[in-house]
Amino acid sequence: MYTPKPYIEDDLATLHAGIRAWSFGTLVTVGPHGASATHLPFLLDAQDAGPGLLTTHLSKKNPQYDELRAGAEALAIFQGPHAFVTPSWYVKQSTFPTWNYTAIHARGTPRVIEERMAIHAVLRRTVALYDTPLGGNWNFDAMPFDFVAPRLDMIAAVEIPVRTLEGKFKLNQDRSEDDRKGVIAALERLGDPQGVAVAGLMRQQMALAVPG
Structure with a gap:
């Protein structure tokens, strides 16, 4: 991800908070x-070593499942809020329009999990x-396992030990304080x-x- 220096976000706690807030990723x-x-x-699970562990699940009918089983390198993208500017x-208007946005990229080699109870x-x-x-009445744990089990066989879980984590928070850091305000x-x-x-x-x- 192309990230000019003013927009780099490399604080691990901030990146983890972003992933959790924008957790429906690509x-x-x-x-x-x-x-x-x-x-x-x-x-997302934080770990003592490394930037963290991502876990998700997908249908075995998805062609990407075969790529994951083959050990294809994975990139998970988490898109935060964005806005045209x-x-x-x-105050100083001798420039061009831009787009402010936030994004986090996580890379790693996936592990496919196919054991029923792990899924x-x-x-x-x-x-x-x-x-x-949400506080609704539906209860996953109350569903008979005989009903759940066949559906577990139709999906796979995926773990991605994150090797690299990149954050880009493009928020007019290169503009004056008055411009940002x-x-x-x-x-x-x-609104x-x-x-x-x-x-x-x-x-x-x-x-x-x-300054503090």
Whole structure:
């Protein structure tokens, strides 16, 4: 990922927080027939050694499953909030429009898991993270295992020990403080959720840049 120096984000805690917040990611591999991409929910575990462990699951009917089994290198992309930025919001307007955005790239060699109970455990964790907080009546653990088991055979879990983790937080760090304040005010005034989220990240960046 091309990342000019002002936009580099390499704080591990910040990158982990981003992955968890934007956890519906894109898994990319390159196989004999070219590039493949699947959009998947990811779980993240921090580890004592290395940038972390990503876990997801996908259908065995997905052609990417065969590439993963073959040991294809994997790239997981996590896209955060983004917003168009017009020079009209700057004090100094002798420039061009741009796009503020946040993205995290994780690379590693995947391990495919096909054992039933291991897949079941991944699904339980996924349900606990995404479904349980909604407070609905559906209960995954209450489903008869005889009903669940055949479906477990139709999917595979995938673990990706992350080898490299890259973060790009392009938030006008190369503009003046007044220009950045102008962008923040405009995005908040427009009220689009993506833009408001970008404005919030810009405020955080500016606060961190203030000498303590």
